[in-house]
Amino acid sequence: MTLTVDLNADMGESFGPWPMGNDAALLNIVTSANVACGFHAGDADTMAQTMALAQAAKVNIGAHPGFADLQGFGRRRMNLSPQELENLVIYQLGTARSMAAAQGASLRHLKLHGALANMCSEDEDMATTCYRAALRAMPDITIMAMAATAQERAVRALSCDWVGEIFADRAYEEDGRLVDRKKPGALIHDANLAAERVVQMVNEQAIITAQGTRIPTKVDTVCLHGDGETAVQIANALRRDLEAAGVEIRPF
Template sequence: MTKVDLNADMGESFGPWPMGNDAALLKIVTSANVACGWHAGDADTMAATMTLARDSGVNIGAHPGFADLQGFGRRRIKLAPKELENLVIYQLGAAQATASALGTKLRHLKLHGALANMCAEDEDMAHAAYAAALKVDPDLTIMAIAATAQERAVRRLDCQWVGEIFADRAYEDSGLLVDRSKEGAVIHDPTEASERVLKMVEDQAIYAQSGLKIPTKVDTICLHGDGKTAVQIAQTLKDNLTRAGVEIRPF
């Protein structure tokens, strides 16, 4: 039986400003990528989100991004390698401490936004980010965007990793995500998203906008928690996969 994990980015509210419906998503997904306070979130939101995830039996991961609250971590920032390493270590440390205080632990790490996109293009940058995280915790599983420089970096590191595809994002022929500024980059229709993901899981491949098939390892499926139809996409996708005989479980 084919098995996949469903993950969602969450914990991205800030003070009194809500972002996404984490409580609803945590009834559907099996892994939660929790913002660490630099691109979104704060100490209280991180603790509240991890508590919900713990009580829901959902795997908890750190979701570090650029120091860009105003841009939600989606603006590119050029950093020196040591700055990048310290960015990851700092945010991972905050997430680890919060999880430990709540009597739970981090299972994985997934990069956010522009940081993730840049690392999907640049193997050395991805290698530096992941190596920094593994210095802190060698047992972490790295969630790497499949068929990109992120995957090449984790293979080079020979660490625990899972290949990630996106339910609500379109792909270029290169295997990279279509830039959000382009038409059709983000998929909002739950039926469309669930049908394309089922095909990708069954075929173990990504399909670009052009129709190009890119064979890859599909271990986990991302559902962006801040999307306006995030919960509907998550539930429709889970139902569709389950009907097709795919087992939904944490990696």
């Protein structure tokens, strides 16, 4: 049986005249685009342009909600009430769905961003609050969950459509969470190393930690961060090596 995997990238994170990432190049490589909704990054024009490019490239479009933290790029932790979390997600999901519809496209999935995602990978109740809110607004939305974390436990308990995600350019702790960006070795910049590692994880259907431990999990999609300097190089190397290993690249 042929293994298949989706490649996703976070996009639409430019703001006004300030560019972030190379979305146009990545859209020639990936199969799913997670588009910022204006809270941690992006704006109305950037969102529209990114979705139009994704639609033309036949790439799945998803909402990428985060904390209202433009200055910190959504990477600073915030303490919100469950009601505030629900509204935060519903507001951004609704914006993304409307913008996609205006481009003649459908919104396919939801993926949490930055500190919001990291907190939900640790706290199942928080993840459940965010995902339940999204499903209330869009019952048919597919949730992109960080594999082998509280996010996965939340989507399994909700019995919703979901896909398990791993990261190409991030190191993993022994509990399956991402190594904090402030720690040495948290980010992987070597394209060939990142590609080799992901091919192993897809073939083994397991997360490989920084210490080499295998954590069995469902690997449906691989994230390529669009804002890194080596994002396009890693994406090209990853697609090349996965296809060479006989893995089929296609949207989930």
